[in-house]
Amino acid sequence: MIEYTSLLQNYNLFKEEYEEAALRALRSGWYILGPELEKFEKDFAAYLGVKHCIGLNSGTDALILAIRALNIGPGDEVIVPAGTYIASVLGITENGATPVYVDATDDTLLIDPAKIEEAITDKTKAILPVHLYGQACDMTAIMDIAKRHNLPVIEDCAQCHGSKWNGVLTGTEGTLSCFSFYPTKPLGALGDAGCVCTNDDELADKVRMLRNYGSRIKYHNESIGRNSRLDEVQAAVLSVGLSHLDECNEIRMKLAEKYLKGINNPKVKLPYTNPNATHVYHLFPVIVDDQKAFQDFLLSKGVKTQVHYPIPPFLAECYEGTDAGKGEEGKKLYSNAYYIATHEVSLPIYSGMNEADVDEVIKAVNEYK
Ligand SMILES: Cc1ncc(COP(=O)(O)O)c(C=O)c1O
Numbered sequence: 001m002i003e004y005t006s007l008l009q010n011y012n013l014f015k016e017e018y019e020e021a022a023l024r025a026l027r028s029g030w031y032i033l034g035p036e037l038e039k040f041e042k043d044f045a046a047y048l049g050v051k052h053c054i055g056l057n058s059g060t061d062a063l064i065l066a067i068r069a070l071n072i073g074p075g076d077e078v079i080v081p082a083g084t085y086i087a088s089v090l091g092i093t094e095n096g097a098t099p100v101y102v103d104a105t106d107d108t109l110l111i112d113p114a115k116i117e118e119a120i121t122d123k124t125k126a127i128l129p130v131h132l133y134g135q136a137c138d139m140t141a142i143m144d145i146a147k148r149h150n151l152p153v154i155e156d157c158a159q160c161h162g163s164k165w166n167g168v169l170t171g172t173e174g175t176l177s178c179f180s181f182y183p184t185k186p187l188g189a190l191g192d193a194g195c196v197c198t199n200d201d202e203l204a205d206k207v208r209m210l211r212n213y214g215s216r217i218k219y220h221n222e223s224i225g226r227n228s229r230l231d232e233v234q235a236a237v238l239s240v241g242l243s244h245l246d247e248c249n250e251i252r253m254k255l256a257e258k259y260l261k262g263i264n265n266p267k268v269k270l271p272y273t274n275p276n277a278t279h280v281y282h283l284f285p286v287i288v289d290d291q292k293a294f295q296d297f298l299l300s301k302g303v304k305t306q307v308h309y310p311i312p313p314f315l316a317e318c319y320e321g322t323d324a325g326k327g328e329e330g331k332k333l334y335s336n337a338y339y340i341a342t343h344e345v346s347l348p349i350y351s352g353m354n355e356a357d358v359d360e361v362i363k364a365v366n367e368y369k
Pocket residue numbers: 058059060061084085087088130132156158159179180181182192193194
């Protein structure tokens with residue numbers, strides 16, 4: 001059986017280094033807000049070429065705190081892709097603000113920049129593009145719109161560590177960028193973790209305060225914050241991951257190249273990458289006529305797959321009857337995003353995957369009728 005992913009195979013690539021780093025942190029006697037986090041924050045900021053990285057306990061918290069740092073709340077609107085993982089939208093609704101969805105393009109499957117401007121109202125307070133699947137969004141168009149409307153940009157970089165638009169790393173052009181280090185991500189911890197990056201000193205300071213109960217000085221709580229700190233063991237593990245990030249991205253890009261060359265089936269639409277973007281293939285999404293039939297067929301050939309994401313946020317049960325829930329109308333308003341949700345299937349791809357397994361998957365996909 002070819003698994004959809006194997007965290008253990010990813011772990012085994014750098015097992016000794018991970019274990020040495022984790023033991024170092026465990027034996028230090030310092031577990032929260034210590035030297036391992038300081039080092040990782042400094043190194044990740046340097047990798048991106050930004051001034052600040054603030055380690056947090058998840059990508060979801062990164063979105064919540066980035067939006068809170070911009071003072072966005074009830075009555076405010078934030079533009080977000082209609083096709084994304086729900087966490088992008090939770091960052092907005094957890095602050096009491098309203099998501100305004102923009103449909104996806106039918107080629108990149110990312111937010112359609114041509115539809116952003118018409119979604120802007122006098123209540124719009126930010127644009128939140130998501131570099132979904134590992135491909136960079138059109139940041140030229142997005143930054144141009146944001147500048148013309150004087151809006152901050154919050155990049156959701158949960159899936160795109162190391163990808164570029166026009167040679168510029170994602171997570172460096174927006175006002176704030178939000179990364180997840182969930183274990184499957186291009187840069188993954190061995191538990192939950194995330195961060196916010198920014199070049200803005202004031203916003204960095206605010207996120208740092210918000211992650212620590214809303215306090216800069218112990219017991220002086222100036223804002224309603226959270227406890228959202230990236231712990232020392234995960235920071236140590238992430239420093240190992242960061243030193244291999246480009247190498248792991250290269251591995252997945254090579255595996256993706258093999259899929260792109262080897263899959264030749266008119267019933268399977270392969271991922272398209274904008275020539276100005278790089279794609280680090282956190283996922284390898286294909287579009288098929290019949291999601292279930294395709295997944296069942298591959299499973300019968302010993303290949304496990306997943307769907308990202310079968311229920312778009314605008315149809316999520318938790319948003320029914322709220323401004324964030326669009327129901328049947330949403331299926332028409334965001335027809336590309338809805339089509340993707342009901343026709344996308346992700347093939348196995350992960351840095352510990354071997355090429356022989358990729359060949360098996362290609363063979364099975366080409367046999368699908
Ligand atoms: C696009 C996107 N945004 C945000 C998140 C949230 O990250 P986390 O799982 O670390 O909270 C994820 C993670 O799954 C994601 O895929």
